[in-house]
Amino acid sequence: MLTTEGPDQYFSEEHVAMRAAMRKFVAAEITPNIEAWEEAGRVPRETYRKAGEIGLIGVSYPEELGGLGGDPFMAIAVNEEICRCGSGGVVAALGSHAISMPLVVAHGTEEQKRKFVAPVVAGEKIAALAVTEPGGGSDVAALRCRAVRDGDHYVVNGEKTFITSGVEADVLTVAVRTSDDAGAGGISFLIVEGDTPGLQRTALKKMGWHASDTGHLVFDNVRVPAENLLGAEGRGFMAAMLNFNNERLMIAVQAYIMAEVCFQEALSWARDRQAFGKPISQHQVIRHKLVDMAARIDAAKTLVYDIVWRHARKLDPINVHVARTSMAKVTATAAMKFCADEAVQILGGMGYMRGTASERIYREVKVLTIGGGTDEVMKNLAAAQMGI
Ligand SMILES: Cc1cc2nc3c(=O)[nH]c(=O)nc-3n(C[C@H](O)[C@H](O)[C@H](O)COP(=O)(O)OP(=O)(O)OC[C@H]3O[C@@H](n4cnc5c(N)ncnc54)[C@H](O)[C@@H]3O)c2cc1C
Known part of the structure; x- marks a missing residue:
């Protein structure tokens, strides 16, 4: 590998x-x-x-x-x-x-x-991105949280949900609708400070990622200084879309490394654990599982490296870069899903116990196939970029 x-x-x-x-x-x-x-x-x-x-x-x-x-x-x-x-x-x-x-x-x-x-x-403040709303996250152009200009402020009303670091954040970049344009053209970003009056934040309970707070935010007449508008009004959608590329590559990195953590834990366990007179790593089925895991990790990792290497040299047109990035996210998270499942299986009952990395990662798989763009949205995007 x-x-x-x-x-x-x-x-x-x-x-x-x-x-x-x-x-x-x-x-x-x-x-x-x-x-x-x-x-x-x-x-x-x-x-x-x-x-x-x-x-x-x-x-x-x-x-x-x-x-x-x-x-x-x-x-x-x-x-x-x-x-x-x-x-x-x-x-x-x-x-x-x-x-x-x-x-x-x-x-x-x-x-x-x-x-x-x-x-x-400097690590003195915590930042979050708030795009997703209770009404939906995939269709960013349909977001409803409204910001209305009032003198030298914007007044924000609406909700955001599933926001990573949403409760702890000192500063949030928030996607809002700043005009009557109901589509992508009406979206802007505001920088909102966490302690602004009228912003209520509640932590959500979830399947995994327990060390990270995931917040539900309610904006009730939150007054944000107009100088906190990020870029030009109405340009937020394109900014969000471009921002997604790096996020998706970094999710892919996270996914193949988590897959590797599962692989290492399973390999070490399989070498030590004895069954039917020999280490389970010497049973052919287990050896094949380990190789299947390694192959998927290798494929995801080399795909990400190649995308980043070519992008740095401007070798690919943007549609090719976006399509490959979307496919890399799907490939790497699928590798993580496969490896977490196989690692828990190789660990047997121990894989079901709190305290093993594989148990934790098994619970963390789904968020990476949903957050930052779901598998389905990634494939739609890749198809569109490839003219399919
Ligand atoms: C732990 C966690 C942390 C998160 N952190 C953040 C954050 O920091 N900031 C933030 O803004 N958001 C965050 N999110 C939200 C995340 O980005 C959204 O959950 C995601 O974009 C999907 O949106 P949704 O949940 O509203 O699902 P929906 O958009 O309602 O989709 C539901 C289902 O329909 C499918 N679907 C939607 N459209 C199509 C289509 N055209 N074709 C086929 N299938 C489709 C989806 O793939 C999905 O399976 C986080 C989510 C989680 C779980």
Whole structure:
């Protein structure tokens, strides 16, 4: 199976050094605390600060905002290492900035970047993206949360749901309808501070990702300064769509690493566990399961690397990039689903017990085939981009 330990055609010496630093950080500061954070339903603020200090949060942000200005393979190396902790909830909590703040970097004013992005990069503040509504998430152009201009403010009324870090977030990029245009043209983004009066936030209970808070938000006459409009009015839909590409690639990274965590746990168990006079890894059916897992991980990983490598060199037209990214998300999450299922099976009864990574990851599979664009929406998008 493809390993990424040394420099190769994708990862430089610098990437490898960063990977090693992250692996150490994850082993010392994250992995030992997962069970406690899963119980608590949150990652402590102190960990965000430590993650900010070491560059885990800021890897892809510009240096003038406190980031490392890392290239896409630096981002992959860092993401792979955080995902090796084996808790998607921790990854989602520490990573919710990555679906929110890039919008501000891409479309914000210098003042917005300084005020909102820099503290998040430093790990002092938590960021969230709020697009999905109780009425639906896939059809972004149909969202209803309304923002009406009133002097030097917008007044926001409506609801958002399933928002990662929605309760904890200090700053939220919120998709709103700012005109009577009922479709994509009426959508804008506002930056809303978490403590703004009229914003009510409730934590939702869910199947997995227990270390991450998932919030339901109600906006009741929330007054947002007009200077918090992100980019131009009515341009929010395209901004959201472009923002999705990176999110989907990073979900694919998370999926194949979680699959790899399952593989490693199953392999180690299969080598130790004896049945019918020999380690179960020596039974052909189990060996085949392990190879089937490795093959799927390899395919997903190399697909993501190839997409990122070609995109960095502008080798593909945007429709090809979007189609391959959509297919990579589906491929990688399918690999994770397969590997989580097989790992639990190989662990037998132990795979059903709390405390194994495979049990946790088994409960975390579904969210990755839904969040950031469902499998069905990914395939629709890929088909449209390929002219099918
Ligand atoms: C744990 C978690 C965290 C999340 N975090 C965030 C977040 O931080 N910010 C945020 O904005 N959202 C977040 N989401 C929401 C997520 O993006 C949405 O759940 C997702 O986009 C799907 O929207 P929906 O749940 O409303 O399902 P719907 O859009 O109602 O879809 C329901 C079903 O219909 C299918 N479907 C819809 N349209 C079509 C079609 N054209 N063809 C075929 N099938 C179709 C879907 O694939 C799905 O199976 C999160 C969700 C979860 C579960």
